Amino acid sequence: MVLDILMILEKGIWFGFAALGFAVLFNVPQRALMIIWLIGAAGGLTKLIMMQCNIGIVIATFAGASLVGILSVSAAHNKHAPPLVFSIPSVIPMIPGAFAYRMMLGLMKLSGTAISNDNYYQTLAETTSNGLKALFILLALAVGVAIPMLISRKETIKKIRHKSDSLE
Template identity: 65%
Template sequence: MTELYHFMEMGVWLGFAAIGFAVLFNVPQRALPVIWLVGALGGITKLVILHFGGNIILASLAGATLVGFLSIPAAHSKHAPPLVFSIPAVIPMVPGAFAYRMMLGLIRLAGDTHADSYSDILNSAVSNGLKTLFILLSLAAGVAIPMLVTRKESAKKMKIIK
């Protein structure tokens, strides 16, 4: 039961992070509640998959894909482009810690390192860099694929069941 509360709490904070980026990008005020919801649901999806032992790259892809699919009906209902909802909601999923660790490893490699620790630092930096790269690619694909799949019809022509 405490895990459910933890996921709900993290969803609230991820939603607020999405709103923060939305305000930074100057999106219309009418879109903010939907951005909060989409950001929270996408982040919770990623966290649940990680909690059950999933890969962080696939978890990021699943969360971003959910955000992409949810942004299509949100665009229809709020009369805004889907990117207004998907981009601020996906930015909190960007892997800042992996990129930071990669940069620290590269800085250590540029400094004075001993030959015995050089390969360990190099392996760590490359691993963190590849994780960063693949997570960013999965976020981009997760947001883009739903919009490309539904591109046949305009969001205005889509039938939304209410």
């Protein structure tokens, strides 16, 4: 049990570094780097812990991405940068690379000629399953991270109106 927890926490560190790499690639301001590491790790850990509790990977990813979205909105208020600066690098480590890769392999096998009939349906089933998982995880990621931003955007617009009214 303790070992399991340690294993999951260790993965959190790697989630953080994966987020950090993309943050640097997207030229994020320096003051945001540390926060992105933390948000990326928190989102990834949420996903892993939920999966440990036998919750499906799509829902787990959605929860992780939503947490990233919510944390990004609050980080945006503190660090004075738009939320997407924090959220996009932080969710990228949760991208379903392994499923997409397996789907690719399957598609290549299916389009090849050297495949027998029995094998064909097995490969087709596996490829469809992997592809659909990849697609739904991707949708869960994007929707999960977008919703908190959209909800909070309404708030900031109100604040702008309020602010410009009070200035006049």
